Amino acid sequence: MTFLQELTQNLKRNIREYGMYIALFVIFLFFSVATDGMFISSRNISNLFNQMGYIAVLAIGMTLVIVIRHIDLSVGFLAGFLGAVAAIALTQWNLPVWAVIPLVLVFGIGAGLITALMVAKFGIPAFVATLAGWLIYRGALLQVTLRTGTIIIPNPAFNAIGNGYIPDLPLPNFLPGLHKVTLLIGLLAAILMVISSISSRRKKIEYDFEVSSKNMFIISLIFMVILIGIITYILAGYNGLSWTAVIVLGVTLIYHFLTTQTFLGRHIYAVGGNPEAAELSGISVSKITYIVFGSMGMLSALSGMLYASRLQSATTTAGTLFELDAIAAAYVGGVSSAGGVGKVTGSLIGAIVMISLTNGMNLMGIDISTQYIVRGAVLVAAVVFDVATRKRGI
Amino acid sequence: MAVTAITILTRFDAQKILGENMSVPILEMKNITKQFPGVKALDDVSFKVNRAQIHCLVGENGAGKSTLMKVLSGVHPYSSYEGEIYLDGELQTYRNTYDSEKAGIAVIYQELALVPEMMVYENIFLGHEIRKGINVDVNETIKQTVALLKKVRLEVNPSMKVKHLGIGKQQLVEIAKALSRDARLLVLDEPTSALNETDSENLFVILRELKQEGVTSILITHKLQEVLDIADKVTILRDGQSVTTLDNNNGEVNEDVLIKHMVGRSIENIYPDREKKSKDEIILEVRHWNAYDPRLERQILKDVNLKLKKGEILGITGLMGAGRTELARSIFGNTDGYRLEGELVLNGEPISFSSPHKAINAGLAYVTEDRKGDGLILIQDVKANITIANLERILTRGLFIDANAEIRDAREFRDSLDIRTPSINQLVLYLSGGNQQKVSLAKWLYVDPDIMILDEPTRGIDVGAKYEIFTIMNQMVDQGMSIIMISSELPEILGMTDRIYVISEGRVTGEVMTQDADQETIMRYATM
Ligand SMILES: Nc1ncnc2c1ncn2[C@@H]1O[C@H](COP(=O)(O)OP(=O)(O)OP(=O)(O)O)[C@@H](O)[C@H]1O
Ligand SMILES: [Mg+2]
Numbered sequence: 001m002t003f004l005q006e007l008t009q010n011l012k013r014n015i016r017e018y019g020m021y022i023a024l025f026v027i028f029l030f031f032s033v034a035t036d037g038m039f040i041s042s043r044n045i046s047n048l049f050n051q052m053g054y055i056a057v058l059a060i061g062m063t064l065v066i067v068i069r070h071i072d073l074s075v076g077f078l079a080g081f082l083g084a085v086a087a088i089a090l091t092q093w094n095l096p097v098w099a100v101i102p103l104v105l106v107f108g109i110g111a112g113l114i115t116a117l118m119v120a121k122f123g124i125p126a127f128v129a130t131l132a133g134w135l136i137y138r139g140a141l142l143q144v145t146l147r148t149g150t151i152i153i154p155n156p157a158f159n160a161i162g163n164g165y166i167p168d169l170p171l172p173n174f175l176p177g178l179h180k181v182t183l184l185i186g187l188l189a190a191i192l193m194v195i196s197s198i199s200s201r202r203k204k205i206e207y208d209f210e211v212s213s214k215n216m217f218i219i220s221l222i223f224m225v226i227l228i229g230i231i232t233y234i235l236a237g238y239n240g241l242s243w244t245a246v247i248v249l250g251v252t253l254i255y256h257f258l259t260t261q262t263f264l265g266r267h268i269y270a271v272g273g274n275p276e277a278a279e280l281s282g283i284s285v286s287k288i289t290y291i292v293f294g295s296m297g298m299l300s301a302l303s304g305m306l307y308a309s310r311l312q313s314a315t316t317t318a319g320t321l322f323e324l325d326a327i328a329a330a331y332v333g334g335v336s337s338a339g340g341v342g343k344v345t346g347s348l349i350g351a352i353v354m355i356s357l358t359n360g361m362n363l364m365g366i367d368i369s370t371q372y373i374v375r376g377a378v379l380v381a382a383v384v385f386d387v388a389t390r391k392r393g394i
Numbered sequence: 395m396a397v398t399a400i401t402i403l404t405r406f407d408a409q410k411i412l413g414e415n416m417s418v419p420i421l422e423m424k425n426i427t428k429q430f431p432g433v434k435a436l437d438d439v440s441f442k443v444n445r446a447q448i449h450c451l452v453g454e455n456g457a458g459k460s461t462l463m464k465v466l467s468g469v470h471p472y473s474s475y476e477g478e479i480y481l482d483g484e485l486q487t488y489r490n491t492y493d494s495e496k497a498g499i500a501v502i503y504q505e506l507a508l509v510p511e512m513m514v515y516e517n518i519f520l521g522h523e524i525r526k527g528i529n530v531d532v533n534e535t536i537k538q539t540v541a542l543l544k545k546v547r548l549e550v551n552p553s554m555k556v557k558h559l560g561i562g563k564q565q566l567v568e569i570a571k572a573l574s575r576d577a578r579l580l581v582l583d584e585p586t587s588a589l590n591e592t593d594s595e596n597l598f599v600i601l602r603e604l605k606q607e608g609v610t611s612i613l614i615t616h617k618l619q620e621v622l623d624i625a626d627k628v629t630i631l632r633d634g635q636s637v638t639t640l641d642n643n644n645g646e647v648n649e650d651v652l653i654k655h656m657v658g659r660s661i662e663n664i665y666p667d668r669e670k671k672s673k674d675e676i677i678l679e680v681r682h683w684n685a686y687d688p689r690l691e692r693q694i695l696k697d698v699n700l701k702l703k704k705g706e707i708l709g710i711t712g713l714m715g716a717g718r719t720e721l722a723r724s725i726f727g728n729t730d731g732y733r734l735e736g737e738l739v740l741n742g743e744p745i746s747f748s749s750p751h752k753a754i755n756a757g758l759a760y761v762t763e764d765r766k767g768d769g770l771i772l773i774q775d776v777k778a779n780i781t782i783a784n785l786e787r788i789l790t791r792g793l794f795i796d797a798n799a800e801i802r803d804a805r806e807f808r809d810s811l812d813i814r815t816p817s818i819n820q821l822v823l824y825l826s827g828g829n830q831q832k833v834s835l836a837k838w839l840y841v842d843p844d845i846m847i848l849d850e851p852t853r854g855i856d857v858g859a860k861y862e863i864f865t866i867m868n869q870m871v872d873q874g875m876s877i878i879m880i881s882s883e884l885p886e887i888l889g890m891t892d893r894i895y896v897i898s899e900g901r902v903t904g905e906v907m908t909q910d911a912d913q914e915t916i917m918r919y920a921t922m
Contacts, residue, residue: 013431203798204798207798207801207802209798209801210817261794261795261797262793262794262795263785263786263789263793263795264793266778266782266785266795267785269774270771270774270778270782273771273772273773273774274768274770274771274772274773276729276767276768277762277767277768277769277770277771278771278782279727279729279749279750280726280727280729280750280760280762280768280769281750281754281782281783281837282749282750282751282753282754282755282783283751283782284749284751340771340773340774341773
């Protein structure tokens with residue numbers, strides 16, 4: 001097989017995945033041109049990541065919920081409510097930040113487990129159970145903010161989560177204008193990526209397994225390194241990596257490994273692919289349901305804190321429509337409501353796509369009404385593309 | 395995707411067909427080639443069917459039978475294959491199944507396409523309701539339904555919900571539905587694999603009657619005796635090529651000839667020999683086992699007592715619906731939520747399994763009867779399906795899946811069970827029925843159980859693969875495993891087991907040593 005043949009075959013086989021990256025690239029290109037480069041400026045990209053954070057973590061959790069054939073509509077107001085709880089814990093209970101964060105995450109897990117109880121134990125459809133949750137958490141959010149209205153959070157450590165950046169080396173003369181620690185992290189990430197790819201390929205060859213040709217491998221490595229390089233360089237040009245970006249990347253990485261490399265991930269996708277078969281294979285469907293909704297609750301808590309921290313306050317409307325943004329991001333990222341299909345990395349990209357649209361159109365001064373229509377159209381287009389590419393070859 | 399289908403051609407009524415030139419074949423498929431990524435499913439196949447005949451299509455698993463019929467019915471649209479299809483001498487270019495249906499092709503799959511919650515008459519006229527103004531003309535619909543049901547000799551109330559009918563009757567409803575669209579060419583893809591003998595015979599009677607009325611049938615089956623009984627012509631496919639077409643009416647066809655063409659060699663012995671050496675040690679005992687279905691408020695198992703000896707193949711047989719599958723599932727973690735009474739004794743210890751997980755840990759495995767429904771995860775690949783019930787085997791540090799070990803193990807099973815797939819990364823969805831069954835077996839062999847319950851293990855499996863599966867079963871018991879084999883096929887129960895329990899209406903009505911048993915005895919117990 002010639003290199004070109006392999007390349008086209010590879011492209012064809014993974015069209016769905018590459019399609020998403022290509023779409024993202026086109027969106028970036030379009031907005032960069034349309035805004036005279038303002039969109040792609042370090043400052044804006046950095047800002048974009050921060051805007052995306054609270055939706056991205058929800059989208060990641062939502063991916064798994066949809067994979068196991070459920071839905072969670074309550075996450076938006078749960079996030080809003082738990083953000084308010086965090087604010088109250090900081091301002092009224094006077095708890096330190098290091099205690100508040102895990103506490104609120106645990107609350108989130110608890111809320112998720114209650115949903116799971118409704119779904120797994122009482123057999124209530126997730127749509128209905130979480131619609132009830134939507135109402136309840138909305139009410140709860142209004143109640144806790146009733147007396148005070150918006151709760152201002154005067155805690156710099158907490159507010160850094162949504163607004164701060166990782167510290168830099170105090171070397172003002174070395175590489176001025178660039179964030180050195182960010183560069184270093186990017187470099188390390190690239191090196192790690194190259195080493196692990198090479199060693200996994202080597203191991204495959206050792207076992208006499210099929211691998212892509214050497215040229216193909218090298219090209220894809222170079223491509224990945226360049227990509228990491230560009231992102232790092234752009235971010236380093238402003239304040240470096242934000243804490244939000246660190247959190248989102250961390251969550252993505254953990255969930256990516258959990259879903260692709262562990263038995264837990266296998267079990268989740270098995271339950272999504274065929275619950276009866278999974279149960280008869282010794283997998284407890286209800287246990288998986290608890291885990292997935294528990295994780296969704298935890299990520300809702302995280303999302304709520306990211307948002308509260310970003311606004312430096314808990315508002316009465318926090319969390320409005322988050323759930324729909326998260327669901328949209330997951331679908332743009334390629335999950336299927338038929339169950340068993342969808343990647344967390346896809347949903348991250350989906351979240352970036354959706355936020356880029358908002359951000360880019362804002363920069364272009366496009367009216368909010370048009371923005372909704374465009375985002376709706378993109379959502380439909382993504383899913384149509386998804387369905388069409390999946391159908392091929394059957 | 396579906397293994398089994400009935401396809402019907404309509405548009406002209408019977409008189410018109412009979413009036414047409416009889417020498418033009420009703421269907422001619424010329425030089426059909428169909429390629430999937432990594433697989434050439436059909437390789438220059440030509441296939442001709444004469445009017446008002448019953449034409450059987452046989453071949454090994456993966457030979458391309460279903461694919462050929464999917465090409466015919468437009469599941470694989472015109473541009474996706476090479477070659478031509480002629481219907482009554484006219485070139486056909488279907489873009490989808492709707493087109494073929496309009497041209498007279500209606501497809502009935504083994505996984506029947508009926509809506510369980512709807513009534514019989516609603517199902518039959520679904521999609522082409524008889525209208526009076528904007529309303530459905532219920533009276534006229536029922537009247538026509540009664541006529542159609544009479545044609546397929548089905549005596550049920552047209553207003554009954556389909557879900558209350560047995561599978562055999564549902565199949566007849568499906569045929570009635572096809573007839574309601576003036577069908578004239580039926581294609582049945584393994585219709586009898588889920589039917590008991592009575593239902594199968596009933597079906598054949600109807601096919602013969604339809605033949606008299608000018609309806610042509612194409613029938614796919616792995617049961618060669620059926621071919622001999624019913625076929626006018628039989629076409630054999632092997633590895634995506636049409637080997638030959640034989641005429642069943644002039645005595646040139648018998649089982650050996652068919653097998654020889656199908657597998658390219660003759661198979662002397664359908665049931666491989668085994669040195670029977672089961673010990674008297676009892677590994678599993680079921681005592682006074684009662685099961686109630688709380689939803690139907692019905693008792694489905696009544697005081698069942700049975701013993702499984704170490705190293706034996708124990709047969710459990712009976713008519714469909716006798717409660718065999720329910721027995722297996724109630725033991726294996728009771729996922730259907732029956733209310734159970736009675737005792738399980740494993741290796742002398744009383745035990746109960748509240749979930750399949752517990753049953754698996756105790757050394758049991760259960761290969762389900764319905765591999766697509768609750769056996770396999772069709773949208774996952776071969777290797778993931780093989781390892782799913784025992785991921786512990788490839789975990790590192792108790793959490794991470796060792797991808798290389800997984801590939802290595804999956805390949806080992808692919809080779810030892812001869813699973814025909816372009817790669818272990820192929821989705822199970824794309825495998826032929828027989829190879830899917832082998833994947834199910836591989837999955838449970840991977841668990842390395844002490845007791846393997848096989849529920850209809852040869853459903854939809856060709857003679858060669860059956861032989862292979864029987865050989866594997868023999869190897870399993872040689873290695874000390876004990877097998878419970880549930881089957882409605884009396885010949886294979888008699889050919890493979892050491893001892894047989896017969897179940898009828900939830901009760902054990904007979905226990906016989908296989909060497910003393912014959913079909914009549916078993917049938918007598920089964921209808922007791
Ligand atoms: N959609 C598909 N994608 C890829 N391969 C396919 C697809 N459909 C069928 N195949 C392959 O084509 C070959 C023929 O399959 P087909 O289902 O026609 O076999 P069959 O003769 O009906 O077998 P069986 O008796 O087991 O039902 C098999 O190797 C199968 O794996
Ligand atoms: Mg088939």
